[in-house]
Structures are given as structure tokens and as C-alpha cells.
Amino acid sequence: QIQLVQSGPELKKPGESVKISCKASGYTFTDYAMHWVKQAPGKGLKWMGWINTYTGKPTYADDFKGRFVFSLEASASTANLQISNLKNEDTATYFCSRWYFDFWGPGTMVTVSS
Amino acid sequence: DVVLTQTPPTLSATIGQSVSISCRSSQSLLDSDGDTYLNWLLQRPGQSPQLLIYSVSNLESGVPNRFSGSGSETDFTLKISGVEAEDLGVYYCMQATHAPYTFGAGTKLELK
Numbered sequence A: 001q002i003q004l005v006q007s008g009p010e011l012k013k014p015g016e017s018v019k020i021s022c023k024a025s026g027y028t029f030t031d032y033a034m035h036w037v038k039q040a041p042g043k044g045l046k047w048m049g050w051i052n053t054y055t056g057k058p059t060y061a062d063d064f065k066g067r068f069v070f071s072l073e074a075s076a077s078t079a080n081l082q083i084s085n086l087k088n089e090d091t092a093t094y095f096c097s098r099w100y101f102d103f104w105g106p107g108t109m110v111t112v113s114s
Numbered sequence B: 001d002v003v004l005t006q007t008p009p010t011l012s013a014t015i016g017q018s019v020s021i022s023c024r025s026s027q028s029l030l031d032s033d034g035d036t037y038l039n040w041l042l043q044r045p046g047q048s049p050q051l052l053i054y055s056v057s058n059l060e061s062g063v064p065n066r067f068s069g070s071g072s073e074t075d076f077t078l079k080i081s082g083v084e085a086e087d088l089g090v091y092y093c094m095q096a097t098h099a100p101y102t103f104g105a106g107t108k109l110e111l112k
Helices: none
Strands: A003-006 A010-012 A018-025 A034-039 A046-051 A058-060 A068-073 A078-083 A092-098 A108-112 B004-007 B010-013 B018-025 B038-043 B050-054 B067-072 B075-081 B089-095 B107-111
Touching (some): A018 A092, A046 A068, A058 A068, A078 A092
Antiparallel strands (some): B038 B050, B038 B089, B067 B075
């Protein structure tokens, strides 16, 4: 069955970096692009962008240009999200979702606190 | 960016009641390829979102047929014909016609 498994929760200090992984199984990884979606505590969903899992080309929404990097380990069917120079407002749950939004990971909670 | 306005923000229902959620878009979601990429998702408490309806009215595999979607261009509706306890949570409409993709603010379905 199709699954997206994400890495565990992270507690970071402002200015640090974090890398979240999303491992896909049950389908051919390179056939479907991957989205990243942010959900701040108690808030709604915000689309961050997507990565072409065949070419590795990322596309970022404007609010996520600069400190956010989407990458792949295609041989491991894994998509990664790296956030550098963390700020308090990066505290959120980050979801990966397959191209058609038909499958979602369970989310990775990132807490940024001094 | 496309703004999706969902109403009502909160919906109280009894089991078995039929309810509707509206989603209005700030611009037409009809794509140049002829499709309209308006989806509905449900996020149950503590869970990740689940796709219910895609392209306005297509029921995602495994989703009960008490869920239905309708609409066109800028005006869309999700209907639940006979609410069940497992339907409680927050419903989001989202559009994937225009980048950046955007979500409505959500409609929380509660038990009355």
C-alpha cells in the first residue's frame, strides 16, 4: 500500500537548521511530484511548493524562497525539506503530500524556541 | 494569489443531518486544459489531511458516497448527505489551478 513516512519531531533554537524527510513506498517515486505544506499550531494549511521527483527541480511559493530547500534522495524514494536560520514563526507541522494530494505523510512537528 | 473564502467557518450538525460548505474563489479555477482543479479535504483532529473530492466533483477512492461536490468557475459546494461521527473535523477547499496553490481557511464540523 502507498505510504509516506516522515521523520520525527524536532526541537531547535533560533538560527539553527533542520532537515525533515519523507520516505515514499508502494509506488514508483519518480512518477509523482511531491508537495510540502505548512500548518502552524491551530492554523490552516499553507502550500510551500513542490519538487519534481524525476528531475529534482524544486518550485517554491514566494513566502518560502531563500531559507527553504527541497531535495531528493531518489535512490531511497525520499524527499527532504531543509530549513535554515530557523525563526520562531517556523514552528509548525510540515506535511509532504503526493502530487495529486491523494496521499499525505503524518506530518513532522518542528518547534523553534530559545 | 487566489483567495478561497469558505463559509461557514463553523458548522454544528446532528448525526444524520445533511450539511453544505461553500467555497468561493477570487478568480475562475477553470484551467486552460479544461479541468477545474478544486479539491476538498478533511483533517480530523490530530491527523493529516485526507482528500475527499478532486476536480470539483470526483469522489476519491474509498471515500463514502455521502460526500459530493459541485460547482464551477468561482463557486463550489461540498455536501455531506447524512453526517456520521467520523466526519467531524476541519474541511478545507483548495485550488491547484493557479500557482501558488491555496487553501481556504477551513470549516470546522462539530456535533450539535
